[in-house]
Amino acid sequence: MDEEMRCFAWRGDVLHLLDQTRLPQQEEWLECHSAGDVARAIVEMRVRGAPAIGIAAAFGVALAALRAGAGDSSELMAAIEQAGQTLVQTRPTAVNLAWAVQRMQARAQALKMLDPEEAALALLQEARTIAEEDEAANRRMGMLGQALLPAKASVLTHCNAGALATGGYGTAVGMIRAAHEQGKEIHVFVGETRPFLQGARLTAWELQRLGIPFTLITDSMAGHFMRQGQVDAVIVGADRIAANGDVANKIGTYSLAVLAFAHGIPFYSVAPTSTLDLSLSDGAKIPLEQRSPREVTHIGAVPVAPEGAPVAHPAFDSTPHRYVNAIVTERGVARAPYEESLRRLVEEA
């Protein structure tokens, strides 16, 4: 793990992913030799976070190209097409996954004139560029976002929208880091984020390494600390944002948004423009992944419910734009009405 806490590394001709199911107890790296390996890592949540799975998928497409042994451009394109299909089907909610695969496929199309080997190397470079651009975007939105915070602030975040969820630096955690780096006095309430515990396992781990003061809480404590006046802002990432500003994000985000609204606390979603899906008019059209009951009934290998207990496990929820005070992107801070402000950000590109 380098000091920048990147969750991926390209070494030799293999993609290495920091296994996020093992953190914080173990720092194990997983080797991905093929697009199939990457798809499996995404399904098993060894890599997770909307921008990070987009980046992993981009490297997956590059791996498919490098391993294809394609004799000509159409063989290469077929291999890339197949890899893209496999990768896009892994998880439905984060739009960054489809965005990254489409960008890789468009690049492959543009590289058709090259011989397959050269094209594969150029695709690997494209995956690297996607990752680098994501980190750069995070640093920009961090700076834009931190300006929304006062000189002293206690903020609450949910899930992990940090370095581990992105190309580096983080989105929601990036905004917190930027405020901290600007010398602001920041304290973070970290919601543990059941069932997968990304807050307890990943965000707490990142903040500890960054030396940013934090307090780990269970998700249900959020309202209590808001009522006590201890929360100045709620800052989360996003998995997909519809044209009207509705935000799909980790399950529990909606509850936090309603609670923040009821207490007059601003609620910010921080996400790169690759998370915007202006083809969807509103959040009701965003597919919300249902995951395995086992993640609810077990914590690691330990059962916490009676055998056979029926379970619901929506992994995401959708927060209506009326609860969202601002959407922070690398191109600027969007405010309501979001139809206009988000479209303007995209068109200005």
Added chain:
Amino acid sequence: MDEEMRCFAWRGDVLHLLDQTRLPQQEEWLECHSAGDVARAIVEMRVRGAPAIGIAAAFGVALAALRAGAGDSSELMAAIEQAGQTLVQTRPTAVNLAWAVQRMQARAQALKMLDPEEAALALLQEARTIAEEDEAANRRMGMLGQALLPAKASVLTHCNAGALATGGYGTAVGMIRAAHEQGKEIHVFVGETRPFLQGARLTAWELQRLGIPFTLITDSMAGHFMRQGQVDAVIVGADRIAANGDVANKIGTYSLAVLAFAHGIPFYSVAPTSTLDLSLSDGAKIPLEQRSPREVTHIGAVPVAPEGAPVAHPAFDSTPHRYVNAIVTERGVARAPYEESLRRLVEEA
């Protein structure tokens, strides 16, 4: 475990407690030979739930009397006084604990004329009576409460306010049971209730045995299902209710109350009048227990956070009466303004 799912049994001259830290995986009974054993079981949450710890404490006082080997009434009273002090200090929030100890002490005072051995046996009978009265109260409030539910309802409950938390039958779960027994079509969303997982471990276990359909969810999913129109009422117990109707209950209750209010969903607290503390004007005066960070950072023996992560662990929160649609007691259903309605219930006794 008998079919009524009582969490305590008096056998020979020993109090047996069903060890609720082991459920649902193991059904182990713990033997309490002294008031000190009972106090330890309460501190370690082997018995929990406001009415149940009151009942356990009553048996603890009886154990102190039986074991005192008192030569006269003043020796007996001294032993009872000491046991009462130990027991009352175990947990601060549930007022039923102090209520039960005071009732046992008042009974001891009234029995002063008897010889110590006879008095101790009469005190054991008093503890049994407290338990029986609690179960009878639960059945009454269950009937009163179920009338508030429509013929078909999906309700959400938090923590465990069931048979395991009481003398039998349950308070919040009692209201659900009564509706089910009346032939109403009831489905229950069971919030797992981190950190101690009373919902996942205990309420799910009770509902499974009762054959009442339920769905286990993580606490942060509540808002999502409310927004989808899947929750018709929120039903919880209480650890202490102030004169103005503010309800102290398991951490997370306040978040649920605000969410229910925001969605126009009724919120009910179901508790015996022994849970009322009219000496406190409002919820801000109710002491809220802080528990060990380890219950947040670990699930059973499994660590889920980085070592040394700072943690907050308020075990209870306070819900303002404006979010409480009704307080269901064995003497009637109280509604706002609670100063009047709760006082009337107590004075009518």
